[in-house]
Amino acid sequence: MELLKKRILEEGIVVSDQVLKLDGLLNHQVDPQLTMEMGREFAARFADQGVTRIVTVESSGIAVAFATAYEMNVPLVFARRKKTLLADPDALCERVPSFTKGIVTDIMISRQYISPEDKVLFIDDIIANGDAARGMIKIINRSGAELAGFGVVVEKCFEAGARTIREQGVRVESLARIRSLAGGQIAFEE
Numbered sequence: 001m002e003l004l005k006k007r008i009l010e011e012g013i014v015v016s017d018q019v020l021k022l023d024g025l026l027n028h029q030v031d032p033q034l035t036m037e038m039g040r041e042f043a044a045r046f047a048d049q050g051v052t053r054i055v056t057v058e059s060s061g062i063a064v065a066f067a068t069a070y071e072m073n074v075p076l077v078f079a080r081r082k083k084t085l086l087a088d089p090d091a092l093c094e095r096v097p098s099f100t101k102g103i104v105t106d107i108m109i110s111r112q113y114i115s116p117e118d119k120v121l122f123i124d125d126i127i128a129n130g131d132a133a134r135g136m137i138k139i140i141n142r143s144g145a146e147l148a149g150f151g152v153v154v155e156k157c158f159e160a161g162a163r164t165i166r167e168q169g170v171r172v173e174s175l176a177r178i179r180s181l182a183g184g185q186i187a188f189e190e
């Protein structure tokens with residue numbers, strides 16, 4: 001998506017050879033026009049899939065997932081990062097390491113909001129090693145819902161996440177694919 005790539009070049013800050021700060025677009029501030037455009041793009045790519053629900057993980061995935069859900073006219077469910085020890089008999093949980101925070105968190109979706117009748121499109125902000133996405137895909141599989149695919153705003157191609165998920169047979173669509181951050185330069189895949 002050319003508009004997104006332009007904004008990443010303008011506003012992305014290369015923190016290291018591995019990490020690109022995108023606070024101005026995704027992780028701290030949200031541009032409604034750009035976000036709705038991204039939602040339209042995901043909705044178009046998965047238009048023929050019979051999607052009944054969008055899922056994401058709080059918090060940075062929510063804005064673009066909402067935009068996609070709005071375009072597809074289906075509900076959005078966001079997995080919560082569990083902060084309570086209260087047992088929820090309906091909860092589907094997975095423990096995932098956090099790439100940026102260096103900690104482990106539990107993500108959960110209640111069975112009330114995802115069912116075997118659903119065809120689910122999973123949307124997220126950035127994929128690196130793919131731990132968060134794999135956790136979410138496990139939850140979707142355990143719910144009995146069908147996974148239509150995974151739409152991610154930024155794919156860091158030099159980390160293994162998106163490749164390994166494609167190897168599992170999941171359709172992964174990314175709006176910007178970053179080949180390298182070496183030398184402080186953002187290089188996109190052609």
Ligand code: 5GP
Pocket residue numbers: 018019020021022023027060097098099100124125126127128129130131132133161
């Ligand atoms: P993964 O589980 O794929 O290793 O990491 C996924 C999550 O870590 C993303 O949802 C994102 O919030 C965060 N993350 C991973 N790499 C980056 C990065 O380069 N920049 C930013 N801003 N977040 C990242």
